[in-house]
Amino acid sequence: MRMIEALVNKYARFYRASGKNSSAYTRLRPLNIAAKVILESQPNTSEDDLQLMIEGYLFSLVDGVLNNNNEGYIPSEAVKDKSQRQALIEDFSQYFVKEVFKNYCRGERSLLRQNINLIRHAAEAWYIKQYLKKPEEKAQKSENKESN
Template sequence: SESPIPPFNDGAEFEESVFLDSAPYAFRMLTKRDRFRLDYILEGWKENDIQYPAPLNVLTAAYAIHLDVNAKQGKSGYDPHWGKFTELARDFATSPLYVFSYLNRWVRHQGVETARIEKIRLYAYQFYPCFDPYTKYNRDAEALIVEAESSLNHPQKLTELYRKFYRANKRYNPKANAVLKPIDIAAETILKAESTVFQGEALVAAVAAEIFKLMERVHASTAEGRWIFSKREVEREAILDFARYFVVEVFEKSFAGDRARLAGRQINLIRDTCEFLYRLEDDKENG
């Protein structure tokens, strides 16, 4: 400009200085927009009181997960299967809990019981917050800071509640089914319960009763698992807390009382997430 007056007073007035020109649909789904201030790329941005993660981190994490899970080494050489990247982006845009679903998919592809704890930490602490603006990783505490709006809130609370009264027998690398017994029993009980009879507190009581039966067998060493409380009344209260949260907060509120969600993808997302959160807590305890 020939004017002696500068067109901008400071850098804050440059609202958008980076454009994703004809960006693939997957990019737009992952980064939430296609125009950015330059500092947004590495630092993220805040909008409507939500702190969004840095687009470069988001894309890096998405690429890493994709290559981890979808890439194949075949007879004709290495195939990154980029055609599946859009599916991954769509999944993560649907729910960030798919991060743990993809980790579980990697486990199945490897034919192992579970991932090494270093890999679980990578997915939970480094990758997951890239897709959930309501979750941050606190490096000092080595813990996730989860806000109420986060998709991680329900799985984290469920895991915390059932770990109070139940643990898998093996302290190191237990099987997924052993880790998730209370979750599976709660879901199965609701699916089998007559909807016209079991609602509200009656459904809570039904779920709690089935988990009581599990813990009876655990105490008698006739079922896989470890009990935590020797005082059965304290254990009963802990089981009721878990049953009430599962029924009221997850099934009735989050799933809108839709039983089909307890037999489909949404409960599987919760299962996968709870499993890896459980393993992270086990790792902390095992030291």
């Protein structure tokens, strides 16, 4: 799987923007949090510590959504089981640190800073294609379910 697709698919398992008219900021929130944590961290911060820092912010984001303090929603498979949510957040955080920061940006914050807008735009395009269904697609899926 390609990096952008995997990145978005991993966070969409535990967080999604609310509704079709959600902003890019809301759709990309986990990605933005992960990037910000790395860009604001000290250069000597270990990969494990970066991952834990990202996880901490994402746990807060998800808790805020569940408590109706943050915009967004938690997909049904992650809502019910706290340990499932934690595993999904850990998976995304690890993937961001290893694949995006270490591999794609070669562990250099300057490359992450330079490429973050490219990553954001690509991630938004994938999110829209995968997770924001057009009204006619939803109607067609409903018709298919009813005919079965």
